[in-house]
Amino acid sequence: MKKTIPRPPRAKASRLQRANYKWIYLFLLPTVIVFAMFYVIPIAQVFVTSFTQWDGFNAPVFNGVRNYVNLFSSHSFLTALRNLFLWGLVAVFLHVGFGTLVAFVLFQRPRGWKFTRAVFMIPNVISAAAWAMIYRFIFNDDFGVLNGIIRIFDPDFSVQWFYKSPWAFWAVTFTWLFYAVIVTLIVLGDLLNIPTELTEAARIDGATGWQLIRCIQLPLCRGAIGTSIICSLTARISMYEQIALTTAGGPDYQTMSLPILLVNAITDYRYGYANAVGVLMFLIGLAVLYVVNRAFRMDESDY
Amino acid sequence: MNTVKKTATRALMYFVELFVIVLSVFPILWVMMSAFKTNGEILSDPLALPTAFSMDAFVYLFETYNFPLYFWNSLLAAGVSTLVSLLFYAMGAYVIAKFQFPGRQLLFILFTITLLVPGHSKTQPIFSLVTGLGLYDSIWGVTLVYLSAGMAMSIFVLKAGFMAIPKSLDEAAAIEGAGFVRTFWSINLPLAKSALATAGILMFLGNWNEYYFASLLTMSDSQRTLPIALAFFTSEFSYNYTNLFAALTVVILPGIILYAFAQEQVQASVAATGIKG
Incomplete structure (x- = not known):
C-alpha cells in the first residue's frame, strides 16, 4: 500500500502580508519604472526599429532585414566581428588567465601582497577615457615612454603604434590586457572561501603545492573564473572609450568595434542601422552568458 | 632540488607582484611628472625628470x-x-x-x-x-x-x-x-x-x-x-603637451584620492559582486 506523505502546506501569504500588498507594490514601483523606462521600452524599440529605415526625424519605414543584410555585407562590420572574436579569445585566455595568476600569487601572501592588490585597483578607479588617453601618450611616437625606451638602444626607431597596421590592434589590446584586477579580486574572494579543512585534508593525503592548486583550488574557483569570463567578454562587446579616444576604429577598420559602428551610424542619422547593431550586441551578450554558464557549470553548488 | 624549486616559485611570485605594480603605477606617475616639464623637455627626453618645479600649466588650466x-x-x-x-x-x-x-x-x-x-x-x-x-x-x-x-x-x-x-x-x-x-x-x-x-x-x-x-x-x-x-x-591642446598632462592629472587625481580613503571598502565591494557566480 502506498503511503501518502502529507505535503507541507504551500507557503501562503499571511494576513499581515496581504495587508501589506499596497506597500509592497508601492515599494517596487520606482524600480519597475526605471526598469520599464531604461530597459523594456528601449530594448523593444531597438528590436522593432532595427527592421526599418529611420533617420530620426521622419517616421521609420519598414524595410525587412535590409539593415542586417547590409551589415553582414559591410567590410567594417565583418572586421568588427572578427576583432570581437580575437579580443574575446585574448580576454578569456590571457586577460582572465593573468588575473587568475595574480590571484593565486596573492593568495600565497608574499610580502607586499596587500599593497599589490590595492595598487592594482588604481587603473580601474580612473575613468576609462582618461586611461585611454594615458596610453595614447605612452604609445606616442614623439614623446611616448615606449619609443623613448626603445630609442635608448636604437636611436632611429619610429613607429606610430596606434596608427600603423598591424600594431594598432595590439596597442588597443594592451590598454586593457593586463588590467585584470576585477578578475583577481573575484577569484581571490573564492579562494579565501575554500574551507581550510579541505586544504588540510588534501595536505595530509600528501598533496603538494601544485597538486593542491590543480586539483582543489582551481576547480573550486571555477564559478569565480566563469563570472570573470562573463564580465570581461561583456566588456569586450561594449568596448568604446579605449578605441574612440585612441584609434577611432582605424587604420582601415582594424580596431573597429560594434559600439564604434553604432555611434558612427547614429551620427550619420541611420538609426535603423544603428539599432540593428544594438540587437546583435544584445544577442551576442546572451549567447556569451549561456555558453559560459554551461561550460563552467556555474549554477551548481560545491559545498 | 626542492629548495631550488622553492626559490624559483618565490622569485616568480615577486616578479608577478613587481609587474603588476609597475604596470598600474608607472603610467600615472609618468603623466604627473610630465605635467611639470616644459614642452621641449617632454619632446627631447620623455623619461627624464623635470628640471624645474613649475605649476604654470595648472595655473593656466584653472584660470582658463x-x-x-x-x-x-x-x-x-x-x-x-x-x-x-x-x-x-x-x-x-x-x-x-x-x-x-x-x-x-x-x-x-x-x-x-x-x-x-x-x-x-x-x-x-x-x-x-x-x-x-x-x-x-x-x-x-x-x-x-x-x-x-x-x-x-x-x-x-x-x-x-x-x-x-x-x-x-x-x-x-x-x-x-x-x-x-x-x-x-x-x-x-x-x-x-x-x-x-x-x-x-x-x-x-x-x-x-x-x-x-x-x-x-x-x-x-x-x-x-x-x-x-x-x-x-x-x-x-593638441601641441601643448604640458597642458595636456596637467589636464590629465587634474582629471584623474580626485578619483585616486577618493580611492585612497575608501581603499579596503572598494576592494571588498568588487569582490562581493563576484559571489553571485
Missing part, C-alpha cells in the same frame, strides 16, 4: 577653464544618481527579500538579467528619450540615465543584505506598532549598511567615470563632466 564646475558636474551627476537609485533599489530589494507576493521571483530575475544588456545597444532609444524630455545637453539628463546603471548589481547585493537581517526583528517592530515604512527605514535600512555601501560605492565609481552617455548627451562647456572635459582638451 572652469575646472571646479566640471568637478561639480561630475559630483552632481554621480552623487545624485547614486543616492536616488540606492533608495529605489533598496526599496525594491527589501520587499523582494522579505515578502511573499505574486510575481516576486519573476521580478527578481528580470531585474538582475539587465546585467547582460550591453548599455551601448540602447543608445538610440535613450538618446531619443532624453531629448524628448528636453534634457539634452543638461547634466540632469545624464543624471537620469545613470539612475539605471547599477540596477542588476544593486538589487542582487541589497537583496542578499536584507535577507541576512533576521525576520524576528521585523515582528518585534510590528508588535511595537511600527508600520511598514518605519520598519524599513529605521530597522532594516541601518542594518543593511554594508550592502548599501557596496552597491553605493560601485555605482558611484561607475557613474563618476562614465564617458559614453555623457559624451553623447551633452554639448556645451557648462554641462561637461571631468571625463568629457578631458576628451575636449586633447583637441584643444
Whole structure:
C-alpha cells in the first residue's frame, strides 16, 4: 500500500502580508519604472526599429532585414566581428588567465601582497577615457615612454603604434590586457572561501603545492573564473572609450568595434542601422552568458 | 632540488607582484611628472625628470577653464544618481527579500538579467528619450540615465543584505506598532549598511567615470563632466603637451584620492559582486 506523505502546506501569504500588498507594490514601483523606462521600452524599440529605415526625424519605414543584410555585407562590420572574436579569445585566455595568476600569487601572501592588490585597483578607479588617453601618450611616437625606451638602444626607431597596421590592434589590446584586477579580486574572494579543512585534508593525503592548486583550488574557483569570463567578454562587446579616444576604429577598420559602428551610424542619422547593431550586441551578450554558464557549470553548488 | 624549486616559485611570485605594480603605477606617475616639464623637455627626453618645479600649466588650466564646475558636474551627476537609485533599489530589494507576493521571483530575475544588456545597444532609444524630455545637453539628463546603471548589481547585493537581517526583528517592530515604512527605514535600512555601501560605492565609481552617455548627451562647456572635459582638451591642446598632462592629472587625481580613503571598502565591494557566480 502506498503511503501518502502529507505535503507541507504551500507557503501562503499571511494576513499581515496581504495587508501589506499596497506597500509592497508601492515599494517596487520606482524600480519597475526605471526598469520599464531604461530597459523594456528601449530594448523593444531597438528590436522593432532595427527592421526599418529611420533617420530620426521622419517616421521609420519598414524595410525587412535590409539593415542586417547590409551589415553582414559591410567590410567594417565583418572586421568588427572578427576583432570581437580575437579580443574575446585574448580576454578569456590571457586577460582572465593573468588575473587568475595574480590571484593565486596573492593568495600565497608574499610580502607586499596587500599593497599589490590595492595598487592594482588604481587603473580601474580612473575613468576609462582618461586611461585611454594615458596610453595614447605612452604609445606616442614623439614623446611616448615606449619609443623613448626603445630609442635608448636604437636611436632611429619610429613607429606610430596606434596608427600603423598591424600594431594598432595590439596597442588597443594592451590598454586593457593586463588590467585584470576585477578578475583577481573575484577569484581571490573564492579562494579565501575554500574551507581550510579541505586544504588540510588534501595536505595530509600528501598533496603538494601544485597538486593542491590543480586539483582543489582551481576547480573550486571555477564559478569565480566563469563570472570573470562573463564580465570581461561583456566588456569586450561594449568596448568604446579605449578605441574612440585612441584609434577611432582605424587604420582601415582594424580596431573597429560594434559600439564604434553604432555611434558612427547614429551620427550619420541611420538609426535603423544603428539599432540593428544594438540587437546583435544584445544577442551576442546572451549567447556569451549561456555558453559560459554551461561550460563552467556555474549554477551548481560545491559545498 | 626542492629548495631550488622553492626559490624559483618565490622569485616568480615577486616578479608577478613587481609587474603588476609597475604596470598600474608607472603610467600615472609618468603623466604627473610630465605635467611639470616644459614642452621641449617632454619632446627631447620623455623619461627624464623635470628640471624645474613649475605649476604654470595648472595655473593656466584653472584660470582658463572652469575646472571646479566640471568637478561639480561630475559630483552632481554621480552623487545624485547614486543616492536616488540606492533608495529605489533598496526599496525594491527589501520587499523582494522579505515578502511573499505574486510575481516576486519573476521580478527578481528580470531585474538582475539587465546585467547582460550591453548599455551601448540602447543608445538610440535613450538618446531619443532624453531629448524628448528636453534634457539634452543638461547634466540632469545624464543624471537620469545613470539612475539605471547599477540596477542588476544593486538589487542582487541589497537583496542578499536584507535577507541576512533576521525576520524576528521585523515582528518585534510590528508588535511595537511600527508600520511598514518605519520598519524599513529605521530597522532594516541601518542594518543593511554594508550592502548599501557596496552597491553605493560601485555605482558611484561607475557613474563618476562614465564617458559614453555623457559624451553623447551633452554639448556645451557648462554641462561637461571631468571625463568629457578631458576628451575636449586633447583637441584643444593638441601641441601643448604640458597642458595636456596637467589636464590629465587634474582629471584623474580626485578619483585616486577618493580611492585612497575608501581603499579596503572598494576592494571588498568588487569582490562581493563576484559571489553571485
